[in-house]
Amino acid sequence: MHCQLPANLERLAAELPPSAAVIGPTFSGPWPPGLRDCVSVAINTDRCREGIASVVPDHARIAELAAEHLSARGFRNLTTFRLDSWGALREERFREVALRCGAQLEPGWWSDAAQPLCREEHPAAIMAWLSRLRKPCGILALCDGWARIVARYAHAAGLRIPEDVALVGVDNDDFECELTVPPLSSVAVPWQSFGERAARLVQLGLRGTPIAGTRVLVQPLEVVVRRSSDAFAIEDALVSAGVAWIHEHVEGRLTVPMIADAVRVSRQRLERHFRRHLGRTIVEEIRRARVERARRLLSTTEFALPEIARRTGFTNAALLSVAFRREVGVPPGAYRRHARGAGHAQD
Numbered sequence: 443m444h445c446q447l448p449a450n451l452e453r454l455a456a457e458l459p460p461s462a463a464v465i466g467p468t469f470s471g472p473w474p475p476g477l478r479d480c481v482s483v484a485i486n487t488d489r490c491r492e493g494i495a496s497v498v499p500d501h502a503r504i505a506e507l508a509a510e511h512l513s514a515r516g517f518r519n520l521t522t523f524r525l526d527s528w529g530a531l532r533e534e535r536f537r538e539v540a541l542r543c544g545a546q547l548e549p550g551w552w553s554d555a556a557q558p559l560c561r562e563e564h565p566a567a568i569m570a571w572l573s574r575l576r577k578p579c580g581i582l583a584l585c586d587g588w589a590r591i592v593a594r595y596a597h598a599a600g601l602r603i604p605e606d607v608a609l610v611g612v613d614n615d616d617f618e619c620e621l622t623v624p625p626l627s628s629v630a631v632p633w634q635s636f637g638e639r640a641a642r643l644v645q646l647g648l649r650g651t652p653i654a655g656t657r658v659l660v661q662p663l664e665v666v667v668r669r670s671s672d673a674f675a676i677e678d679a680l681v682s683a684g685v686a687w688i689h690e691h692v693e694g695r696l697t698v699p700m701i702a703d704a705v706r707v708s709r710q711r712l713e714r715h716f717r718r719h720l721g722r723t724i725v726e727e728i729r730r731a732r733v734e735r736a737r738r739l740l741s742t743t744e745f746a747l748p749e750i751a752r753r754t755g756f757t758n759a760a761l762l763s764v765a766f767r768r769e770v771g772v773p774p775g776a777y778r779r780h781a782r783g784a785g786h787a788q789d
Contacts, residue, residue: 481647
């Protein structure tokens with residue numbers, strides 16, 4: 443049986459006692475006593491402390507992907523946006539990673555700047571907050587719907603996206619992302635796998651395996667880059683031009699002299715500027731850009747490793763594997779399995 447809120451779950455459980463119950467995040471009250479004797483699973487809300495098995499997104503990893511994406515694009519001023527207390531865990535982790543990447547934290551909307559304003563939109567206050575941020579600034583809105591609000595008021599405040607504020611949401615909701623102006627970059631979460639994970643837990647529970655309090659973390663896939671964050675906020679013009687050229691030509695053969703010629707500067711000077719402003723060499727940036735493209739192809743296509751190597755500028759799959767492990771910490775095959783929503787359980 444499928445029912446939607448508002449529904450009297452206690453009454454339904456009494457009249458039609460279920461063998462299993464799967465309840466989504468729109469139900470926020472105490473778990474109905476009438477369902478505690480059946481196999482119970484919560485989706486997209488963590489009820490493990492209540493002894494309820496839960497299938498939830500890995501909020502920490504979502505925040506890490508967003509912070510790493512904005513930092514890799516050169517944004518050194520970072521902040522967050524939310525309209526209520528939900529999302530605090532994502533926000534906390536985002537701030538931790540941002541500081542680790544050497545970023546400066548700007549006041550966040552709600553967490554630092556807007557608690558008295560509670561849950562409502564306040565156009566003038568949001569525009570004033572956006573105007574006060576040090577620019578260029580990268581903003582993580584903790585869901586795509588909130589990112590659209592940021593974009594709306596950024597335009598109203600006369601700010602450019604992504605040049606003044608780069609914007610990243612969460613969920614990769616096609617409708618929200620494409621309606622946002624410009625189209626919204628977003629951390630992709632494999633929502634269809636939540637039902638699969640919940641079904642597996644139900645199956646285990648019905649077979650007699652204890653599942654109470656089990657937490658299954660579903661990993662995000664990647665940041666799907668659209669125009670809202672597709673910029674390089676690098677103050678040094680030479681480095682900015684060099685990084686952009688690398689990303690535009692990542693599939694081909696790249697050498698340091700070739701890049702120096704493209705931006706019309708000596709190799710030695712360009713190397714010095716890369717080290718000073720990015721903290722890495724040109725070769726390291728080439729490898730990082732290629733691995734970033736490989737990550738995207740692994741999580742969004744069925745291409746075999748040799749084809750991915752060809753499309754990312756590696757001469758063979760073995761060299762791709764070595765570089766990928768060095769940058770990401772796991773081999774490409776393991777990353778692909780992980781990215782396809784192979785969440786894991788935690789006690």
